[in-house]
Amino acid sequence: GAVVSQHPSWVICKSGTSVKIECRSLDFQATTMFWYRQFPKQSLMLMATSNEGSKATYEQGVEKDKFLINHASLTLSTLTVTSAHPEDSSFYICSASLAGSSPLHFGNGTRLTVT
C-alpha cells in the first residue's frame, strides 16, 4: 500500500518552454503532498507543500510564479516548471503521507534536463 506514482520519469525540454510533472497517490488519499528538488550530489530540498483545494505553501527562495503547483483532487498534484532554464535542470521528487501518519512515500522522481 501507499504507492506514489510520478510521471514522467524523465523529460528534456528547450529553454523557455514549460514542463508539467504529475504526482498521484494510487491507493490512498493525500490531502497534502510535498515537492522536493535534488541537485546532483546534494540533499533533497523541500520546494513547496501542496494542499488539496487550496494554495500551495512555498519555501523561502522558491518562486511561486515559476513553479506552479495544482492539487485539484485528493490523489493528484501537479508541478509545472514555467519558462524553464538550464539551471532548473534537476531531479524533482514528490511525496505524500497517509493522513494522520508520518512516513513519507516518494514517487520515482522526474529527471528534468533543460537544453
Place this chain on the structure above:
Amino acid sequence: GENVEQHPSTLSVQEGDSAVIKCTYSDSASNYFPWYKQELGKRPQLIIDIRSNVGEKKDQRIAVTLNKTAKHFSLHITETQPEDSAVYFCAAIYGNKLVFGAGTILRVKS
C-alpha cells in the same frame, strides 16, 4: 530554524564492520525521525524510523537511537555488506514538513 546536521559526509568501511551516521536537529518539538537510503538515480527508500517516545529501535542489522535531550539521533548498521553502499539521509519533522540532512555516502569495501 529548520535545520538537520548530518555527519560524516562520506564513510568507508570494510565489509562486515559497523557503520554509524549521526544527525542533530534544532527544534525540540520534532517528534519523528526517519532514515532513507538512496541509490543513484532512484527515489529515497525508508529503511527505519523512530518517534520521540522511544529511545531505540532495531530492525535486523539496522538500528536507530534517539537522544531527545541532546537533540541527536544516529543510524547504526552492523555486519555491513556491499549492497549497503548508497547515500543515506536522516530527516526530522518540523510541523508537517520533513527536512533532510545533507546525506552520507557509505561505501562498503569487500
